[in-house]
Ligand code: AMP
């Protein structure tokens with residue numbers, strides 16, 4: 001298996017520390033709001049990675065954190081706490097916010113056939129681990145107290161910038177806009193391990209520590225949760241590219257300062273999903289969630305298919321137009337699979353099965369080339385091998401692709417689409433009754449965007465899919 005390793009910036013042969021079991025850690029969601037489909041693109045890539053490892057014969061132990069501790073937008077004692085912001089917005093406690101959005105995230109992953117990792121752990125369940133780790137770093141003079149907080153001294157690490165491949169100057173330019181320096185820090189890049197509540201009377205989540213009541217920094221949770229479940233030698237650590245600096249850079253610095261040896265060998269990062277205006281975010285533009293796609297009449301697995309068509313290391317631009325195109329392809333694919341299902345005959349051709357399975361594996365083993373893997377699936381459908389063999393191959397490939405190829409029928413998606421159209425027509429009727437003509441026009445446009453033209457007649461509204 002070949003994987004692109006951000007550490008070293010090249011495609012490398014993957015050799016796990018323990019050949020029997022691969023350990024894999026993925027940074028989990030910050031649960032102060034719904035996940036947007038960009039976040040979910042990263043979880044789809046990680047899901048494909050885990051399933052590929054299984055497919056080629058590895059057993060995988062995977063852990064993921066849930067960031068339920070509020071974090072500030074900066075390392076100084078200023079900025080916004082996202083969890084508190086969520087709680088104020090929704091008149092809930094921060095704990096309720098965390099539970100609510102963890103469940104929402106889980107539902108989204110289910111809709112997209114993203115396997116829930118074997119180990120999922122909340123950041124708030126590991127406070128003692130953080131305190132222990134920070135104490136060791138303090139004892140070794142790698143961490144230091146300043147201004148009421150505990151910081152990690154990056155000057156004690158010789159290769160602090162290795163993962164990002166950048167220098168201090170470049171990185172500080174990138175983050176300068178949001179980082180307000182704490183004047184007590186020894187170096188501008190030093191990051192917080194523990195913040196005390198000395199300057200935060202309203203901090204909702206806080207715990208006692210040897211350094212005062214407070215809360216942990218963001219980076220420490222992933223190091224500790226990973227080590228708690230996956231040990232001192234981690235094979236693969238994943239996240240989106242925005243995690244490279246500072247999050248993963250800091251995870252490496254503190255973990256290796258603790259362990260005195262390399263912690264994780266392979267760092268894999270998924271490129272972003274962007275919208276037409278640039279990077280997708282939870283606070284800017286249309287907040288694209290799985291539920292919104294459903295409200296617009298899309299099947300969630302069409303989005304999974306849309307992601308699999310491109311390589312995880314390429315930026316992907318989202319538009320409804322391209323999603324619609326992907327959905328049409330996905331529906332056609334289901335239609336072709338249905339034909340195979342209806343006409344299964346003959347005996348499985350072992351040689352043909354192996355030939356295609358090898359090609360499929362080869363595509364995925366080549367740094368998770370999912371679009372080539374889909375091409376192999378299309379080649380199977382085109383081939384004149386018997387349908388029993390085709391069926392077995394589709395079933396096998398879907399263990400990784402997870403597109404419900406043998407479960408979902410095109411007609412189910414069509415039925416869902418028709419139900420959506422009727423719902424929209426009803427909503428428009430109500431809008432007109434309420435004299436909300438702007439909303440009625442909006443609905444007409446929404447339908448038009450999905451190639452549904454409506455016409456009001458004496459018998460009611462009729463529609464045509466063009
Ligand atoms: P967060 O909930 O903000 O901590 O992000 C969860 C995951 O989504 C992290 O692995 C991020 O790197 C990733 N991520 C954030 N924005 C995007 C995006 N636009 N496209 C793909 N992944 C993203």
Ligand code: ZN
Nearest residue numbers: 027028222247
């Ligand atoms: Zn993390």
